[in-house]
Amino acid sequence: MAKEGTTDGAWHGHGREVTITAVSTVAPALPVHEHRLPLSNLDLLLPPMDVGVFFCYAADPGDRNHHPAAVLKVALAKTLVAYYPLAGEVVANAAGEPELLCSSRGVDVAEATADGTVLQDLRLGLPDESIEPLVPKKKAGVMSVQVTKFKCGGAVVGCTFDHRICDAYSFNMFLVGWTVAARGGSAPPAPSFHRSFLAPREPAPLCTTGNLVDRLFVPVSRVPALPDTPAVNRIYRVSAADVTALQASAGSGRTKLEAFTAHLWGLYAKAAAALRRQPHSCCMGVVVDGRTRLRRDGAMSTYFGNVLTIPYAVMGTGALSTMALADVADDVHRWVAEAATGEHFRELVDWVEAQRPEPTVARAHLCRGNGDEDAMACVVSSGMRLPVGEVDFGWGRPAFASYHFPWPGGAGYVMPMPSARGDGDWVVYVHAAPEVVEVMEAESTVFRALEGSYVFDRAN
Incomplete structure (x- = not known):
């Protein structure tokens, strides 16, 4: 064959x-x-x-x-x-x-x-x-x-x-x-x-300007010129203890991903402030899977295709720098939960149908603030379902695994996934501006260097 x-x-x-x-x-x-x-x-x-x-x-x-x-x-x-x-x-x-x-x-x-x-x-x-x-x-x-x-x-x-x-x-x-x-x-x-x-509804519901889909996506013809932002790629490790500590600091009821996203948003604010340009805004988006939102009976558990939306929010660096992690995590939870509904995904399907054949794009990618000013932007996508332990072709489980996504957009892209060690540690793929990477590496916890001994000592 x-x-x-x-x-x-x-x-x-x-x-x-x-x-x-x-x-x-x-x-x-x-x-x-x-x-x-x-x-x-x-x-x-x-x-x-x-x-x-x-x-x-x-x-x-x-x-x-x-x-x-x-x-x-x-x-x-x-x-x-x-x-x-x-x-x-x-x-x-x-x-x-x-x-x-x-x-x-x-x-x-x-x-x-x-x-x-x-x-x-x-x-x-x-x-x-x-x-x-x-x-x-x-x-x-x-x-x-x-x-x-x-x-x-x-x-x-x-x-x-x-x-x-x-x-x-x-x-x-x-x-x-x-x-x-x-x-x-x-x-x-x-x-x-x-x-x-994922078929559009018939007859199509009346679309109103200003609804959630309108705020999250835009036809390509209305996209402004995007900044040419240099980026570097890194892979870090995050210890299970640091993940647990972040979640505890984020407050009761917050997920690990919400806590991680809130922490990352704060690091972007530090990086944006270091650039010394006005106004300072940071856009943070999170990829949300819609399979269980559209069908709670599990009917879409084997669906092959894209079932994603990207809610996001913009905040000034001044506000972010003064907020406690729990308050930022509350904000992340609010706008992620707003999009994590079956109705939002149905509206998104209908909205794309109304735009066709014009292509559309997620606003989270556009590096724009609420006033259409330049903003530092990042999208977080959870890779925690990566089945590292199951990717065994007959010669054992992998010693290491990661997604690799150096995308061409101006926004950063950060993807946490489980470590192949199976001990609760995370591996985090980062595609971001050099200033953001500098801030990540300056902190003493969370984003730790990925040494060969960490990856391979247990594999030998």
Whole structure:
């Protein structure tokens, strides 16, 4: 089911070399009748952008004389039978909107070696240096994979997927199915592609200007020019004790994510104040999944696609700097809860329908204050459902895993996820302005450097 090819491409840097030795395209093991699958209205909220995720395996994945990609490709072909959209292509429909051509094109899989180094030498906290050559750049199709084997026998599995086709929740389902197939286990429940879950209401309710959807999203034609903001990428660790302390400081009834977001908002205020420009505003957004909000009966638990909204709020740095963490967390809770309802998601589906075919965008991405002035902005997306312990292709659980999302927007992006150690620690992927990273690293708690000993000592 794989079309083979080779390449002599190599990445050089920091004394290390990653060489692509072969590229093949893996199609579903069973033929899929070619058809077009429209994107849902919530898929259409996403611009073209790719998301990466990677897993580091310190244990030797089988025979050192064979590349671990062989096992992954056989399992991938089986898994793509159920997850056939990942083997398709994004094309334009008659209105110019993106939709999915389920063509069984397949997934490009690159096999690579890093013979000049060992996995333990990777400086994972600096992903621009360490991870960039290990997560593939998608050139075609919906998804691509790269499997890199290291001198020590360890391996890194990197995946990149088109965010318009699915969100992290969906891709997590695929990852579990893929690894189960590699181990020869029973297939988990099949994904659902029923767009009827996200169909607009008929007749459409009367839309009123100024409602929540209007405040959170905007047609692209009304988007002002965005600032060209430099950003750097980091991966930090947050100890379980620091997570617990943040939640306690945030007050009774506040979640860990709300407490973390409130703390992060305060750090952005410090960074904005350091820039010494007026006015000082900070915009903070949080990604909210709508599956359980739309269907409390669990009917959408296997839905594959995007079911996301991004509520946000703007506050001046002066106000943020004087507020207690509990007060900021109360504010975060208020505007997140306002969007975490089934009615909001239904209104969002209807709103996108009214705008089509014009694309739309979340205002949280736009780096704008309440008065349309420049603002430092960040979006927090929880990766706590990343099934780190389950991504076992037959050679053990990963020693480390993280999403990798150096997106092109001016807003920052921060994604906490569970540490592969399974001890309650978090791993946090950060894409942010250098000034924000400076503030994060200046504090003595919460955002801690990610040392190789923390990642690999327990894996050996």
